[in-house]
Amino acid sequence: MKLSTKGRYGLRAMVDLVVHSEEEPVSIASIAARQHISESYLEQLIAKLKKAGLVTSVRGALGGYIPSRKAESISVGDVLRALEGSLDPVDCPGLADEKGCGGADVCVTKYVWKRINDSINRTVDEIKISDLVRESRQVEEKNQVPGSCCEKKE
Secondary structure (H helix, E strand, C coil): CCCCHHHHHHHHHHHHHHHHCCCCCECHHHHHHHHCCCHHHHHHHHHHHHHCCCEEEECCCCCEEEECCCHHHCEHHHHHHHHHCCCCCCCCHHHCCCCCCCCCCCCCCHHHHHHHHHHHHHHHHHCEHHHHHHHHHHHHHHHHCCCCCCCCCC
C-alpha cells in the first residue's frame, strides 16, 4: 500500500492545524507556508477534511480552520480515510459480506488479505493526532536548543 500526496500532505496539514489553532483559527496560507504545500492543493484537502467532519471553518477577518474534535479523538485512520478512501491494500471480493467471490469458500489466501487489511486499519486507528502533536512539539523543542544533531561532538 502506498499513500498518495493527499494522505501524506493532509496528515501533515491536520497536525499543523491542531498545533497552531490553540489560540485562533488557522489560515490555509499559514499551513501552506509552514508545510511547503500549494495553497490550492491544500484547499482541496481541507475541503475533504471538512466534509468528513474533522475540521470546521471559522468565518471573518480572523477566520480560518479549527479541528472539529479534540485531537485525542481523531485518529490517523480518520484523516487518511477522509482523504484516500479505503486503506485496504487488497480489495478481495471474498471478504465482502454479501455476494462476494464465487470461490470464497475454498480460497485460502483471503485470510492473508483480511489480516493485512485489519492490521493496517487497526494501526492507523490506534495512532491519534494528539500523539503526532506531542511528537511535533518534541521535535520543535530539540530544534530550539542551541546546536543541532548534525554538529560533530568533540
